[in-house]
Amino acid sequence: MKKYLLAVLVDNKPGVLTHVSGLISRRAFNIESISAGYTEEPEVTRINIVVSVESENELDQVVTQLSKLIDVIKIVNLSKVESIERELVMIKVKAGRENRADIINIVEIFRAKIVDVGPEDVVVELTGSQSKIDGIIEVLSEYEILEIARTGAIALSRGPVPVKRM
Known part of the structure; x- marks a missing residue:
């Protein structure tokens, strides 16, 4: 397919x-x-x-x-x-004292953001290509992923011509 x-x-x-x-x-x-x-x-x-x-x-x-x-x-x-394609994902990860620093390092490597912090979890936000989103999910799956919300792909054509005129 x-x-x-x-x-x-x-x-x-x-x-x-x-x-x-x-x-x-x-x-x-x-x-x-x-x-x-x-x-x-x-x-x-x-x-x-x-x-x-x-x-x-x-x-x-x-x-x-x-x-x-x-x-x-x-x-x-x-x-x-030729187009620019992106997805958005928010991932809630169990993050206690023992693994919070590791998760923060992963977030920095992927240039993601931590958008919420709780006593036992963090919520990570990332915008990027499908492969980048899949990559961070794979790496964070070593920790306990509590929840994922993912938008799916959105895209714009490159250059000055909008879709309505193609």
Whole structure:
């Protein structure tokens, strides 16, 4: 399976995200991650979808089906253009006196941030590529990870041309 990142611009209306995700899942394609938020235009929402498919033909099917939805304005496969991709993760790690210094060192190595400290835990925040996020999770798994919240991929195309004009 290959992963593709699609930027989907849609009308900012209730239920549109449900229609988009429902259409993909009804066709038995796997959504690896999905995130949505408003854009520079308040009437437009941007949905970033990472979808796993077996072939480019299946990806074309996803794009064709999505483009039939009335609220879809534009679809761009950001995997095919030069783009900047990031994820955000927050990781709650058990951190007592015996291992807190080690965890702080790991956080510094990954250029992450500690955003909350409790008597027995810390919350680490990191923004970066999928491999960087996977890396810190792997290293911190040597300690007791209590909880993880991960956004999934978001991306922008490089250069002056926005997705809406591609």
